Amino acid sequence: MYEKITPPTSGSKITFKNGEPVVPDNPIIPFIRGDGTGIDIWPATQKVLDAAVAKAYQGKRQISWFKIYAGDEACDLYGTYQYLPEDTLTAIKEYGVAIKGPLTTPVGGGIRSLNVALRQIFDLYACVRPCRYYAGTPSPHKNPEKLDVIVYRENTEDIYLGIEWKQGSEVGSRLISILNKELIPATPEHGKKQIPLDAGIGIKPISKTGSQRLVRRAIKHALTLPKHKQQVTLVHKGNIMKYTEGAFRDWGYELATTEFRQECVTERESWILSNKEKNPNLSLEDNARQIDPGFDALTQEKKAQIVKEVETVLNSIWDSHGNGKWKDKIMVNDRIADSIFQQIQTRPDEYSILATMNLNGDYLSDAAAAIVGGLGMGPGANIGDACAVFEATHGTAPKHAGLDKINPGSVILSGVMMLEYLGWQEAADLIKKGLGDAIAQGQVTYDLARLMEPPVEPLKCSEFADAIIQHFG
């Protein structure tokens, strides 16, 4: 079945039922070491995960690791350009849950991203990136502990499905000509726009199915959070890109107010309901005036639309959500992407789950990780309905490769996410405690050490892993 790899002889497969993993006590889990600093980070991670599982379950549970190959390591074993061998794909498909280090993607030309390829091949549509502060971590922020968000980033569409044509290419030039001469003039709302003849062209598809399955997962996740964190914010640039980013927002609200009608309230609905709660005799028009500050300047048609919205909300959900019941529901709101970047800095504690499309989520997850200590503290998971691959937010950090220096925290915390996904919470908790205590005592790698006041002597990557294990307690 495999050309160059052999699965462990002990252990068994994780299977999936209704999108959830069914986990044996000795699961076989494939891992990819990764390029660049993967060589430092992976051994540190594996050591911490094994130690936590051993301590938590005293031999009753253990992971049988299955080494599989991608990136540079794969080319060494399988031959030139064999970056993502068939063996690797077969193993991930067969065993369902995997963990990986970062893989290199060249800029401008060369291979397309192996990381993206894995997400698309296995339809790992939700990229989940929690950004949570560990006490004592140095941060450019005064109150980093106020940020506790989970970025839910759509992982298969938008720029990941983006199709590009190079400037000057035959097909690209033909496409520009068809757009300029036929398709743009045929769409009056585009006016007299014309694409410059020397442009490169990119298409970013955003589908209703892709958007709603991502938001569905985000809402289900919100249901598991403590009450005060039960919120999903739809992040988009829908003011500019109405039929992609704007549609993402609308589809998100549609899902929340149909499939999750009993569990969710939208921000606008909450305003309408609370206006009536404060003043039961408020007219529909005055209620509309309060939810839309520019109401009096609107056209009659627009005013009528908002009054109708108020009436519909009160008629449809007053019984189920009114009289304060909405306060116990998941709050679904939306924010424009540029604004959320400043809001997570100025009002971090107002946010919980940030659900968004691919590119926004890419930027946002690096930015949010920076607030809680940097990319060394940014874990992640790529989740689908029949497979999950865990990996950090960061890349290969090539200039630090092989120096036993880099912070393994983000891949270790990705391992924590994996343990939680398997339902092995006791082992996950040991690692979170160990990592938290190590940081609190100033036992940190270079990236955090250089920001600490007073500065501390940095630990090596491997020493940080040992410190985490020592702090299991």
Ligand SMILES: NC(=O)C1=CN([C@@H]2O[C@H](COP(=O)(O)OP(=O)(O)OC[C@H]3O[C@@H](n4cnc5c(N)ncnc54)[C@H](OP(=O)(O)O)[C@@H]3O)[C@@H](O)[C@H]2O)C=CC1
């Ligand atoms: N999922 C994946 O596998 C990903 C792969 N990539 C790929 O990785 C390669 C390099 O990308 P690049 O843009 O340099 O981004 P990287 O995320 O690899 O690194 C940028 C910088 O972030 C800091 N950093 C990253 N990881 C850590 C860590 N574990 N601990 C501490 N600091 C860290 C370092 O900053 P400093 O030097 O200041 O300490 C590093 O130089 C590219 O080929 C890119 O395509 C990128 C993102 C994700």
Ligand SMILES: O=C(O)CCC(=O)C(=O)O
């Ligand atoms: O695949 C890559 O090279 C980049 C991926 C990335 O930036 C991410 O997953 O956040």
Ligand SMILES: [Mg+2]
């Ligand atoms: Mg990224």
